[in-house]
Amino acid sequence: MAVVLDAGSGFVPLSYDLLREGGIEEVVVLFTHYHHDHTQGLFLSPLIFMKNMGLRLVGPLQNGVDPKQMLEDLMRPPYFPVHHREVDSHIVCKGLEFPKTWLGLFHPQGGGRLMEVDAYEKLLLKGRFLPIGKGQYPVSECLVVTMRIANHPEQTITYRFEERPTKKTFVLLTDHENQSGLPLDVQKHLQNADVIFMDAQYNDATYQKRTSGFGHGTPRYCVRVAKQVGAKRLGLTHHDPNAKDTDVDAILAEARTEPGSEDLDVFLCADYQEIDV
Ligand SMILES: [Zn+2]
Ligand SMILES: [Zn+2]
Structure with a gap:
C-alpha cells in the first residue's frame, strides 16, 4: 500500500514509479482540498484505469463535495473522454465532514483504515491492539x-x-x-x-x-x-x-x-x- 498526499501533476510520474517498483495493490490518496492543482493528476494517472489496483480517495466534505462528488464532477465528458462510471468499480471514496474527528491508521502488514478518534481512544484504553484489515495490530507498529x-x-x-x-x-x-x-x-x-x-x-x-x-x-x-x-x-x-x-x-x-x-x-x-x- 502507498499513501499519497493530493493528486496534482506529480501524481502522474509517481504512479509510474509505483508501478515500476511493483508489489502495491492499493493506493490511498489523502486530499487536502479539491482545487485543480491538487486533483488534475488523478485523471491522467494510469492507476485510475487499472481495475486490479485499489484506489482509496479520502478528503474533506465541503459545499456538498467529497472525493466521490469530485470524481463525478470532473471525470465525465465534455471535461474528460472517460466517464467515471467506467472506472469506479475499484475506487472507494470517503468524505470527512469533521476531519479532526478522524484518524488514519496504516500498518505494514495489516494495510490501512480510517477510524473515528473517539473509537480509537476507547480501543487504546482496552488494549493496544487495533483492528486493521483482517487482523489486530499494535498501535506501536x-x-x-x-x-x-x-x-x-x-x-x-x-x-x-x-x-x-x-x-x-x-x-x-x-x-x-x-x-x-x-x-x-x-x-x-x-x-x-x-x-x-x-x-x-x-x-x-x-x-x-x-x-x-x-x-x-x-x-x-x-x-x-x-x-x-x-x-x-x-x-x-x-x-x-x-x-x-x-x-x-x-x-x-x-x-x-x-x-x-x-x-x-x-x-x-x-x-x-x-x-x-
Ligand atoms: Zn488551493
Ligand atoms: Zn494549491
Whole structure:
C-alpha cells in the first residue's frame, strides 16, 4: 500500500514509479482540498484505469463535495473522454465532514483504515491492539495520521504523520494562510514535527501588495511558525506556477532573513525529491 498526499501533476510520474517498483495493490490518496492543482493528476494517472489496483480517495466534505462528488464532477465528458462510471468499480471514496474527528491508521502488514478518534481512544484504553484489515495490530507498529483544518479560501486539511516505531513526524501544511497566528489546535498538530512542508508561494512584497487573502503563505511566516512549534526541518512548497528557478531561490533566501532561521534546516521542495524524515 502507498499513501499519497493530493493528486496534482506529480501524481502522474509517481504512479509510474509505483508501478515500476511493483508489489502495491492499493493506493490511498489523502486530499487536502479539491482545487485543480491538487486533483488534475488523478485523471491522467494510469492507476485510475487499472481495475486490479485499489484506489482509496479520502478528503474533506465541503459545499456538498467529497472525493466521490469530485470524481463525478470532473471525470465525465465534455471535461474528460472517460466517464467515471467506467472506472469506479475499484475506487472507494470517503468524505470527512469533521476531519479532526478522524484518524488514519496504516500498518505494514495489516494495510490501512480510517477510524473515528473517539473509537480509537476507547480501543487504546482496552488494549493496544487495533483492528486493521483482517487482523489486530499494535498501535506501536502503525503510521498514525491525524488531521486539522487549515485556512484557505476553501477549508484545507493539514495531515500529520507519526510513524510510531521510529517516532518520526511529518506534517503537510499547504494552501494555508494565517499571518495573524495559528489556532491552538493547529499549533499542537505541528508541535515538534521532524519535518514540515509549508506553503510559501509569495514573497513578503507580493503578499503585501497583491496576494493577501489568496490563501497562501510567505517564507518568513513559514519560518516563524516552524520556530514557534519547535520543528526541526522546514520544506518550502507550493511554488508559484509562474516562478522561475531564480524566483524560487529568492523565496529561500527571504526565509533565511527571518530571525531564528539560522538554526532551522530550511530547504526548497522540488519535483522528484526524496527525503528521509
Ligand atoms: Zn488551493
Ligand atoms: Zn494549491
